[in-house]
Every structure is written in C-alpha cells, then in structure tokens.
Amino acid sequence: MSGAPRPRRRQQARLRHLAALLLAALAVLAVPAVRADQFEYVQLPDAQAALRRLQIGSVVHVYCAACGETASRRMTVRSSGIARIWDDPRGATVYRSPEGRAYWTVEVNGRAIDLAYVYVRDGRRWRNLAAAVGLQPVEVPIVLPEAVTGRRWLCGDGRDDTEREVFNARRDPCQAGPER
The missing domain is CATH 1.20.5 (Single alpha-helices involved in coiled-coils or other helix-helix interfaces)
Structure with missing residues (x-):
C-alpha cells in the first residue's frame, strides 16, 4: 500500500x-x-495631443528599441493628421474595443505611426512622443539616448510602399515636392 x-x-x-x-x-x-503596436491606436484626446507636437517641417526620430534597432532614423514631418479606425475599410462601422471605446491613429506623411516609437524635439533632447502626451510606453527609452541617435533619413510616404534611407546627410535629403 x-x-x-x-x-x-x-x-x-x-x-x-x-x-x-x-x-x-x-x-x-x-x-x-x-x-509591437503599443500606441498605434489611441483615443481621440491622445491623438490630438500628439498631433500638436508634430509640427509641419519639424524633424522626428523613429526608433524601436524593443525591435532590436541599433539607431534611429530621422524623418521630416511633411504632413500630419489623425484618422479614425474602422472595423472594415469599406464600411461605415467604427472599430470599438470590447470596452466600447473608439480609436484613432496618428499619421505622418500619410503613414500611421506608433507613438511609442517616435521621438520629438524637447529642448536639447529627443523625447518619446507617447510619454510626451501622457501615455506610458513599455520597453522604450523615454529620452532617445545619444548613442542611438542616427543620421539616416527615412524618405517615402504612405501612398507608396517605398521607404528609402539616406545615410549621413546633415540636412533632409528627401525630395520635398508637393503631395502626390
């Protein structure tokens, strides 16, 4: 037993x-x-606050530490806006979370951005956009470390899938023509 x-x-x-x-x-x-996608979908007040920080002509840095990137990429804000998230792009039904919240996305140069991976000028440093508008991103630096502040420029817009990077240009080398 x-x-x-x-x-x-x-x-x-x-x-x-x-x-x-x-x-x-x-x-x-x-x-x-x-x-991934921490703050690509945000509520309207957060989207509006982010939009106020993205002035036309200003430079931002795009950097995802959690993705393993070793350096940021610079991008000039040529256009910015906010867009509602729809359940079906062809329909008129607004996407709602299980809690009933509607969400928006912030767009720069015609492309939706994740606020957690964009850095805006804050005095002499680059501050995380999500943190700057009061959100709490995880696994990202709140201030972009100087060691990862890159000299590459991210060109292209949301209408085409071609993003090209230009290395070591002191000023924006991307073509600044009118919107297509």
Missing part, C-alpha cells in the same frame, strides 16, 4: 512541470505582442 501514492505523486509532479513549461512558453509568445 505504501507504493501506490508514489506513482501518483510523480504524475502530479510531472503535470505541474508540464504546466510550468506551458506557462513559460505562453509568456515567451506574448512578449512580441506587448512590444
């Missing part, structure tokens, strides 16, 4: 071990979801 509980204990220990492994695997799979 003393031998019967031992196999049961081993089986329970194995199940606990398997459950711990499963939880660890799920945690690893969930990490990329936390890092």
Whole structure:
C-alpha cells in the first residue's frame, strides 16, 4: 500500500512541470505582442495631443528599441493628421474595443505611426512622443539616448510602399515636392 501514492505523486509532479513549461512558453509568445503596436491606436484626446507636437517641417526620430534597432532614423514631418479606425475599410462601422471605446491613429506623411516609437524635439533632447502626451510606453527609452541617435533619413510616404534611407546627410535629403 505504501507504493501506490508514489506513482501518483510523480504524475502530479510531472503535470505541474508540464504546466510550468506551458506557462513559460505562453509568456515567451506574448512578449512580441506587448512590444509591437503599443500606441498605434489611441483615443481621440491622445491623438490630438500628439498631433500638436508634430509640427509641419519639424524633424522626428523613429526608433524601436524593443525591435532590436541599433539607431534611429530621422524623418521630416511633411504632413500630419489623425484618422479614425474602422472595423472594415469599406464600411461605415467604427472599430470599438470590447470596452466600447473608439480609436484613432496618428499619421505622418500619410503613414500611421506608433507613438511609442517616435521621438520629438524637447529642448536639447529627443523625447518619446507617447510619454510626451501622457501615455506610458513599455520597453522604450523615454529620452532617445545619444548613442542611438542616427543620421539616416527615412524618405517615402504612405501612398507608396517605398521607404528609402539616406545615410549621413546633415540636412533632409528627401525630395520635398508637393503631395502626390
């Protein structure tokens, strides 16, 4: 009789071990979801506050530390705006979260941006745009470290999928023509 509980204990220990492994695997799979698209969809007051920080002609830095980028890319704000998020791009139904909230996206040069990965000038430093409007991004520096402040320029707009980078130009080398 003393031998019967031992196999049961081993089986329970194995199940606990398997459950711990499963939880660890799920945690690893969930990490990329936390890092990506933190503040691409925001509520209207946050979108409006971000838009006020994105002046036409100003330069911003695009940098995703969580994505493994080693240097930021500069981009001149040629156009900016906000757009509502729709359930279906062809329909008129506004996307709503399970809590019933409607969301907006901020666009720079015709392309939606994630506020957590854009840095705006704040005196002599580059401040995270999400943090600047009162949001709390995770795994991103609040102030862009000088060591990762890149000299590459990000050109292109949202109407075409061509983004090209220009290296080491002191001023904006991107073509500044009228909107297409």
